[in-house]
Amino acid sequence: MDIIGLTGGIASGKTTASNILRSFGATIIDADHLARKVVKKGEPALDKLVAAFGEAILTNDGELNRKKLGEIVFNDNKKLEKLNDILHPLINSLAIKLFQKERNKGKDKIVYDSPLLIEKNLIHMVDKVWLIYLDEKSQLRRLMERDNYTKVQALKRINSQMPIKDKIRFADVLIDNSGSISDLEEKLRFLWYNYS
Numbered sequence: 001m002d003i004i005g006l007t008g009g010i011a012s013g014k015t016t017a018s019n020i021l022r023s024f025g026a027t028i029i030d031a032d033h034l035a036r037k038v039v040k041k042g043e044p045a046l047d048k049l050v051a052a053f054g055e056a057i058l059t060n061d062g063e064l065n066r067k068k069l070g071e072i073v074f075n076d077n078k079k080l081e082k083l084n085d086i087l088h089p090l091i092n093s094l095a096i097k098l099f100q101k102e103r104n105k106g107k108d109k110i111v112y113d114s115p116l117l118i119e120k121n122l123i124h125m126v127d128k129v130w131l132i133y134l135d136e137k138s139q140l141r142r143l144m145e146r147d148n149y150t151k152v153q154a155l156k157r158i159n160s161q162m163p164i165k166d167k168i169r170f171a172d173v174l175i176d177n178s179g180s181i182s183d184l185e186e187k188l189r190f191l192w193y194n195y196s
Contacts, residue, residue: 002109003099005126007117009164010157011143012132013177013184018113020181020188027107029098031091031114038090039064048086053079074156088120095125118170119162130191131171133164134178 006021008014018028038045041062049057049064057069073080095112102110112126123129134142136158143154168174173191177184 001099001103001107002128003126004109004111005117005123005129006111006113006132007115007129007167008132008175008177009139009161009167010115011139011146012134012164014113014115014132016181017132017175017177017184017188018111020185021111021192024189024192026192027102027110029095029102029110029112031095031112031116034091034094034098035087038087038094045087045090049083052082052086074153074160077160080160084116084120088116088122092122092125099125115161118167123170128172128195129170130173130175131164131167132175132177133167134176138178 006014006017018030022028037043039049040046041064046064049069053069053072057065057072059065069083073083095114099110099112114122117123117126117129118131139158140151140154143149143157144151147154149157173195175184175187175191
């Protein structure tokens with residue numbers, strides 16, 4: 001079974017690409033979804049996050065307040081690294097279990113949607129890396145529109161990630177997403193059915 005690692009910068013279109021690939025029948029394993037799963041109330045990761053960042057990151061009902069945590073970690077690279085050090089081993093372990101489950105079903109290829117695939121040296125988990133990208137100006141605009149961020153908030157999030165120009169050397173396939181959704185769909189259709 002081939003595991004395609006789909007990655008890219010924030011607001012580059014990974015979710016849209018995943019949805020398009022899912023419409024072609026692809027099985028998508030989403031690292032962000034797994035990250036939400038491992039921090040649910042009662043999970044050990046949530047206790048570790050509270051120990052690291054304080055009870056202010058919890059909602060009144062004891063769930064993780066992702067927005068509050070984001071405000072803390074996106075203002076301090078060391079805290080962001082601490083967050084990743086807590087979560088990524090748990091996410092990776094869960095992902096590997098899901099890969100095996102799909103392998104046991106006889107799937108010939110699946111997609112692992114992972115924003116930090118390259119930054120966290122997780123390339124060994126996949127067979128191919130598909131990097132989705134767009135120009136910096138469009139990325140900033142899309143992030144501000146999508147999440148209603150100010151320019152300063154959006155730039156903090158973009159600048160907390162490895163620049164696309166540094167990620168390119170790790171990619172097997174580059175997917176330019178500066179066009180329309182139908183352009184992206186056409187590119188992904190070709191890749192999904194013709195590239196392995």
